[in-house]
Amino acid sequence: MKKILSILLTTAVILTLSGCGAKKEVATTAKVTAEKKIIKVGASPVPHSEILGVVKPLLAKKGYALEIIEFNDYVTPNTALAEGQLDANFFQHIPYLQSFSKERNLDLDYTVKVQIEPMGLYSSKYKKLSEIKSGAEIAIPNDATNGARALRVLEKAGLLKLKSGELISKLDITENPKKLKITEIDAPQLPRVLNEVDAAVINSNFAIEAKLNLEDALAVEAKDSPYANVLAVRKEDKNKDYIQALSKALNSPEVKKFIEDKYKGAIIPAF
Known part of the structure; x- marks a missing residue:
């Protein structure tokens, strides 16, 4: 009888501990999922932040909140992205991203081209x-x-x-x-x-x-310039759902129309 009672108590303790572990795991997973609904993007004030303003309601329809963080230099947005302070940044063209990443050994890449800004x-x-x-x-x-x-x-x-x-x-x-x-x-x-x-x-x-x-x-500068501005991300995040949603929104008809209407040739859509 004592053996049976001991086995039952041991089983109850194991089940309780397992349940706590499962709850903790579910809670952690839920937290991570919730965090990924908020997308932090670093951007130059003009035109990048303005373009992201058009993207914001498009992402809201998909359940994502876009947080735009403005920078006035060409260094901090990339280091902040590499360090995980940002989910993406939007301020630079491809040659600059590639050169900066190589010089500083950063594992950064881009997803979509958005606009060309002739010098x-x-x-x-x-x-x-x-x-x-x-x-x-x-x-x-x-x-x-x-x-x-x-x-x-x-x-x-x-x-x-x-x-x-x-x-x-x-x-x-x-x-x-x-x-x-x-x-x-x-x-x-x-x-x-x-x-x-x-x-x-x-x-x-x-x-x-x-x-x-x-x-x-x-x-x-010639309008066929190869210096298209892009959405930069960490390589490991390129295919994640929230980055794909952001990339799609940046290449939407709404963004294209906004660039054409707002900047009237000073900035040209690259998609």
């Missing part, structure tokens, strides 16, 4: 390209990929000639007939120094923030 050569001193004088100072972004893009804009405008290749720098200038001085500056600062230099090659997002009109640019 423009802006000036508060000159109205025409032909007016640029010998020895003029032209500012360009100081990061490798955008700096290379800017130099190609100057080459396309006929102001200088460069070596072939992708990540070229001012050291790769082969012809500079006007002896232009190329100054490298942080991309977000370029609109602010426009009155201090003769001209500057500025990314569209910063140009738009500064109320610069692409139509007033002295030269514009």
Whole structure:
């Protein structure tokens, strides 16, 4: 009788402990599922945050809450993503993402292309390209990929000639007939120094923030530019449901119409 009672008590304890473990596991799973309904995305204020504003209600219909966290630099959004503080970011083009990830050994990738932002050569001193004088100072972004893009804009405008290749720098200038001085500056600062230099090659997002009109640019990057802005994610998350939902929303007809209507050619859909 004592043996039977002992066995029954032992069984009851095991079942109780198992039940607690199961409850804990279910609770943990439920918590993880709930967390994945909130998608944290880092973005530049213009146009990326504005585009995500269109995406927000589209995701809400799918049961996801989109949290947009704005950044004003080109470094923090990638490090924050790699460290798990963000689920994705939306501010950069493919060459920059690839270069940054390689330099810092980050396991980042992208899912979809969203828009192309043509660079423009802006000036508060000159109205025409032909007016640029010998020895003029032209500012360009100081990061490798955008700096290379800017130099190609100057080459396309006929102001200088460069070596072939992708990540070229001012050291790769082969012809500079006007002896232009190329100054490298942080991309977000370029609109602010426009009155201090003769001209500057500025990314569209910063140009738009500064109320610069692409139509007033002295030269514009070709519209077949390979520098499409993308949704960046950790490689391990590429195929997860919430990332797929976000990617689909960014390539929706609603987003395409918004880009075309809002930016009127200054920014072009890439899908």
